[in-house]
Amino acid sequence: MSVIVLDKLTKDFKNGRGVFDVSISVKRGECYGFLGPNGAGKSTTMRHLMGFYQPQSGSATIDGLNCWRDQKQLQSKIGYLPGEIAFPVDMTGKNYIRMIAKMRGMKDLSYEKELEDFFEINPASELRRMSKGMKQKVGIILAFMHKPELLLLDEPSSGLDPLMQSKFIELMERFKKAGTTILLSSHMFEEVERTCDRIGIIKNGRMIQEINATELRHSRxxxxxxxxxxxxxxxxxxxxxxxxxxxxxxxxxxxxxxxxxxxxxxxxxxxxxxxxxxxxxxxxxxxxxxxxxxxxxx
Ligand SMILES: Nc1ncnc2c1ncn2[C@@H]1O[C@H](COP(=O)(O)OP(=O)(O)OP(=O)(O)O)[C@@H](O)[C@H]1O
Ligand SMILES: [Mg+2]
Missing domain, CATH: 3.30.70.100 (Alpha-Beta Plaits)
Known part of the structure; x- marks a missing residue:
């Protein structure tokens, strides 16, 4: 059964920019890789799934719910890591994490602490003083700490050093094993190769190819x-x-x-x-x- 269904999703930003007739379906427990050059439309597609944009035509649904209309209902089951994270300027990482946890109604923060230890980060300092990699780690913690059933990850390991990139892949593998559905946009082939079951390639806002990664691994x-x-x-x-x-x-x-x-x-x-x-x-x-x-x- 499909969790994510995009049906001819279209958003025309004019001058050939945007996404056009994008259709994808991602099954429960599947890890779907979303690949394509800069400006291809990956983040735009993911923002539709988060209900930030209303489709011009076509639709985006998760578990049969409309991503635009039912976004409030959907957001609690999603862990989203944006491509460009916009953090509040005047908060410490820890306070921000606590605030989001409270908004989600989380009482037990033990897994959040586990993630801090795993990524070797103490988010006590102010977000605006953090390095790019540290901010990315905070973003990862926010996306994973409530153990969501669906992960939407937009270039999740950008800014991480090689050791942390490899730890991040390990984390994704763990969630995948636990049955989490994952949509991952990435420019890192190793990440995609190790985690994805299927891969869709988007270019100039249009899907141009869909590949079964397992078959590809064995056919080469x-x-x-x-x-x-x-x-x-x-x-x-x-x-x-x-x-x-x-x-x-x-x-x-x-x-x-x-x-x-x-x-x-x-x-x-x-x-x-x-x-x-x-x-x-x-x-x-x-x-x-x-x-x-x-x-x-x-
Ligand atoms: N809000 C917006 N208004 C106008 N144009 C936009 C808007 N958002 C994105 N675009 C344009 O839509 C196209 C797709 O952008 P998008 O950010 O989805 O690409 P991407 O595949 O995520 O690229 P990257 O790999 O660089 O992150 C680009 O040409 C971009 O300039
Ligand atoms: Mg992007």
Whole structure:
């Protein structure tokens, strides 16, 4: 059953800006990645889901409720992390967190404290004096502290250092395991690769592709680089993997195989004398970069 349903959502900001006929549905417990270049329409779409904008045409619903009309009812079940967080200037992080918790009717702040420890932040200082990363951590705490059933995360790890980015992915994985539905916009391929089940690509306000991330992970070829100690082994491999790339002088070989041929490759390599073997990491990045460039509009 779908939690989020966008049906031909349209908001025309004029001059070709906005979102046009965006249709997406996200199932319960699914993590949906929303990718696209700057200005593509990701944040605009998410703001519609939060009920901040009224659609010009089409609709945005969550659990069958209209995001614009029923926003009050919906907001308690959502954890939203905006792309650009606007904090009050004259409050400490802690007081602001307490204020939002009170507005949500939260009595138990033990999970909030756990998140502070997890992200190694003491939000006692004034929000306006905080670094970008610290503010982002406060934003993350606000989005996650009530353990919402739906997370709308707009570039959640922007501004976090690499260690914190990796911790944030860990947190998302935990929520995903617990069955939380997640819509995540991101420019970070690793984050998307590790968490998303499906990925939608938006460009110039229009959805241009939807991809099953799990299928994509398994359909891609894996490439291994190795060095044979003996030329005879290189020749043997060549018979079995005629498309492999090799250098006869260095005896360095690169073999690309689909998952379905992995066992065959291991069997073939087990009778060779190798100096080393390593897998070349392919990332979703290579696949997605084609959509980011100026030309590709399909
Ligand atoms: N309130 C607004 N009024 C007019 N134009 C707007 C408004 N909000 C967004 N836009 C325009 O709509 C387009 C989509 O913007 P949006 O912020 O949704 O992009 P995005 O995909 O989130 O980009 P980024 O990756 O840079 O965050 C942009 O061209 C932007 O300038
Ligand atoms: Mg944005």
């Amino acid at each position: 070829l894996k490439t291994f680089e190795l060095e044979c100690e003996e030329e005879a082994d290189l020749n043997k491999l060549l018979v079995q993997f005629p498309k492999m790339l090799y250098d006869r002088q260095t005896r360095i070989v690169r073999i690309s195989v689909p998952d379905s041929r992995i066992n065959e490759l291991i069997a073939a390599l087990s009778v060779c004398r190798l100096r080393y073997l390593k897998e070349e990491k392919h990332t979703l990045e290579e696949y997605f970069m084609q959509f980011y460039g100026g030309k590709s509009n399909v």
